[in-house]
Amino acid sequence: MQQRPIDAALDELAEEFELLGDWEERYRYVIELGKDLTPLSEAEHSEGNKVRGCASQVWLVTEPQADGTVVFRGDSDAHIVSGLIAILLRLYSGRPAKDIVAFDAAAAMARLGLSEALSSQRSNGLKAMVARIQRDAGALS
Numbered sequence: 616m617q618q619r620p621i622d623a624a625l626d627e628l629a630e631e632f633e634l635l636g637d638w639e640e641r642y643r644y645v646i647e648l649g650k651d652l653t654p655l656s657e658a659e660h661s662e663g664n665k666v667r668g669c670a671s672q673v674w675l676v677t678e679p680q681a682d683g684t685v686v687f688r689g690d691s692d693a694h695i696v697s698g699l700i701a702i703l704l705r706l707y708s709g710r711p712a713k714d715i716v717a718f719d720a721a722a723a724m725a726r727l728g729l730s731e732a733l734s735s736q737r738s739n740g741l742k743a744m745v746a747r748i749q750r751d752a753g754a755l756s
Contacts, residue, residue, distance in 0.1 A: 621714050624706050625723050638732050642695065649697025652704075655690040668743030670736045671696045675744065677751040685712050685752050689744075699741055702727070707748050715752035720745040 635641045655664075659676050666673040671693035678686040687708040689700040706723065707715050724730050724741065733741065 621706060621710050621718050625726065628702060628705060629726055632727055638728075641728070641732070645698030645702065646694045647698070648701035648705075649691075649694055649699075652690060652697055652701055653688060655688060659688075660690065666740075666743055666747050668746075669696070669740035671740065673700070673740065673744060675700075675747055675751075677748075679712075679755050680709075683711050684709050685715060685755060687748060687751075695737065696740065699729075699737070700744065702729075703741075703744055703748060707752075712752040712756035716749055716756055718749075720749070 631644070632641055635644055655674055655676060660674050664674040664676055666675055669691075671691050673691045673696060674689060676688040678688070680686055685708070687704055689697075689704060691697045691700055706718070706720075721730070724745075729741065730738065
């Protein structure tokens with residue numbers, strides 16, 4: 616069976632995380648990933664793009680593409696959350712809507728060790744971001 620691209624992105628992330636030692640190194644890496652996010656415009660920092668359920672300010676922009684894929688862009692006022700957004704974008708952005716909806720995000724976060732490493736507040740925020748991404752993709756599939 617051919618591996619779906621979303622699974623390949625998860626495999627790549629898991630390998631990167633395994634190369635890092637402890638969670639202090641992994642947190643630094645997550646923060647670095649967040650620094651590479653393309654900033655959203657002032658207008659995109661709107662109430663409509665805000666993700667509910669996050670302790671930090673989080674905005675996600677959903678852009679359906681003509682080929683049936685969905686591009687996501689995001690931003691946060693917290694460094695670690697920006698890094699979590701970057702991880703989600705690597706997994707989800709540019710994928711077909713049906714693949715996004717079918718992907719087991721909880722299993723992916725567990726594989727990356729994020730489930731255990733994040734505070735309950737951050738974990739809830741991550742779940743809220745995933746729910747928003749999957750809801751937006753579901754509306755398009």
